Amino acid sequence: MTTQQIKQHDRYKHGQFALVLSLVFTIFFLYQAFIHLTTVYTLLALAFLIESIIQSVLLHRLVKEGITPVAHSKLTRALTLLQVFSLFSGNVFTASFGFRLRQEKETISYTFMTYIFIADVFLVALTALNIFKPYVTNSFLVILISLVVLTVTDGLLIHYLKPDLMETKQLTARMRLLIIFLVITALTGNVIRLLLSYQLYIHYIQTDVSKREQSSQFWQKITRSFTAMLGLLFIVIIFSLSWMSTFTFVESFAVENNYQTLLLEPSLTHPFGTDNFGRDVYSRVVRGGVISLSIGVLTTLIPMLIGGVLGAISGYFHPLVDQTVMRILDALYAIPGILLAIAIIAAFGSNTTNLVIALSIGAIPMFARTMRANVLMIKNLEYIEASRAIGESEWKILFKHIVPNALAPMIVRATLAIGTAVIATSSLSFLGLGVEPHVPEWGNVLRVGSTYLETEPYLAIFPGLSIILLVLSFNFLGDGVRDALDPKMH
Incomplete structure (x- = not known):
């Protein structure tokens, strides 16, 4: 392989991506070590710096020796093994690259x-x-x-x-x-x-x-x-x-007040510090993860199911049905989702159930339009005409032959929509319109931390990073699913 081909290879791009992220975290840990003067951050910064240097050397050697492990020298294999062990310092980026580079065949x-x-x-x-x-x-x-x-x-x-x-x-x-x-x-x-x-x-x-x-x-x-x-x-x-x-x-560390541990800085006992009620922020972020994730998934699956059925019926049956259903959904689509959610919560009260309903209603038109477009493309294909010719009912044709073949774009849309739903959930909780204030949901944790940005910024940094990480993860996964399912990408 030429140098240009090696640099365009997926493994080499993976290595570059890992190097950039490793350097970013090195800078972050150095900053935290400078601010808090703690040994833990200093050791993490040193470990990530060493791993970044090894990663840079490894990429340089790959250009010379090639991508496949068979062509690697003993030194390159040793460096690859070191990157595998970087997992134990928390550097998942270089570790995943090390594991991948050790594969003879992916x-x-x-x-x-x-x-x-x-x-x-x-x-x-x-x-x-x-x-x-x-x-x-x-x-x-x-x-x-x-x-x-x-x-x-x-x-x-x-x-x-x-x-x-x-x-x-x-x-x-x-x-x-x-x-x-x-x-x-x-x-x-x-x-x-x-x-x-x-x-x-x-x-x-x-x-x-x-x-x-x-x-x-x-x-x-x-x-x-x-x-x-x-x-x-x-x-x-x-x-x-x-x-x-x-x-x-x-659970008590996350939800019960402890006035003897107010606003403590990050430590081994409280890795993310404590808030103004003495609650452990690390426990609140961890316990809040399943809440934010569950609400995000629910507020995606519910409109996906309802919107999918409405879109399928609209796209398959008589134009009068299509016009009636879609005009109603267009009127709903014209209202910004977050404003609709705020209006519903203001009218019926702030709790988890109302939050799920409010966010779900606003997302129905998006899924309905996606399903309708796919049904319109599929319903006149030859195998659908053959199903009609042998006497199958319209409903059976729709849900047995058309909908299963129209699900791929819906899955891609749903994967990307979960990240948006997580942001909306946290935003409403941040405004006091989401889940109950005592519930350790990330938006609630972030709202408390925002009050102390100048004196205790870590109270807002950690829940904020958690939200960013989860949303980016769903976006990355959604892009991968789209590329895998979309024939136009290949």
């Missing part, structure tokens, strides 16, 4: 297993911070040890299993046990386990070759997109940490 199973392992390490590390709290839950130690054992097991699976778990077509007893293991351990909230088990199930059980190949091609495109996989990784980390916090975090 496979779906190996990529999923590496990201499962990375998510496990973060879950263990972030959960283990509770050790420094005054007390922990009764189940904390048992769950933490179980998570450590699970992480070690995943590391051993990466090392000992074949890089490609889908080389053969026969479902062996060992593979059946692996699928069962992945499904059971997905209870930790790591949905990548479910994705891998589903892909293995499709590969070994699905008899329709075309569906099997279609699924394989889709996930191959997703796993080769490092931005999509990073987005999926951060979503999984946030969800699994928030889900497991039900069993590992003491």
Whole structure:
């Protein structure tokens, strides 16, 4: 490969992306170390700086030696291994590049297993911070040890299993046990386990070759997109940490007032500090993750379902039905979603249920228009005419033959819309129009922190970064799904 071809390769671009983000976090930790004069930030800044230097050297050597591991010298392989171990300093960017560079052949199973392992390490590390709290839950130690054992097991699976778990077509007893293991351990909230088990199930059980190949091609495109996989990784980390916090975090630290710990700076006991009521901000951000994520998903799925049905009916049936439904939705679409939500909440009160309803109503026209456009393109195709010719009912044709083939753009739209819904949820909570004030939702946490921006900026920085990270993750994942599903992109 020429130098230009190497620099255009997905792996090299992944390395450049990892280097830039590693440098950004190095600067951030240096700034925090300068402001707070703490050893933790200094060590993190030093670790990220060293890893950034190694990453830069590694990229330079890749240009000389090539992308494939077979052509790499011993020094390059050693540097790659060092980047894998950078995971334990929290540098997920260089670590994911190190794992990817060690692959002889990029496979779906190996990529999923590496990201499962990375998510496990973060879950263990972030959960283990509770050790420094005054007390922990009764189940904390048992769950933490179980998570450590699970992480070690995943590391051993990466090392000992074949890089490609889908080389053969026969479902062996060992593979059946692996699928069962992945499904059971997905209870930790790591949905990548479910994705891998589903892909293995499709590969070994699905008899329709075309569906099997279609699924394989889709996930191959997703796993080769490092931005999509990073987005999926951060979503999984946030969800699994928030889900497991039900069993590992003491709820009172997040919701009960403690006037002996007012406005404390970040420390091992309180990693994000405490707010003006003495509540632990780290616990509030972690517990609030599942709330923000759940509301974001609900306010996307509900309008997707309602809008999808209305759009399908509008696009398929008589023009009079189309005009009636779409003109009503156009009138609703003309009202800005956030203003409509504010009006509904002001009329019916501020609580979680009203928030979900308010945000869902405003998003219905968007999904309806997307589904209608797809139905209009599909309804006159030959296989639809053939279904009519054999006497199938209009409703059966619509929901059996048309809607399933019109779902791809809806899925892309939904993935991107979740990020928007999270922002809207946090914005309304920030204004005092979202969930109840005592609930540890990110908008509520950010609202409290905004009062102390000049004196205790960390109270607003950490929940703000959490919102940004989750929204960016869904946008990255949505872009990857769009590229994988849109034939025009290929």
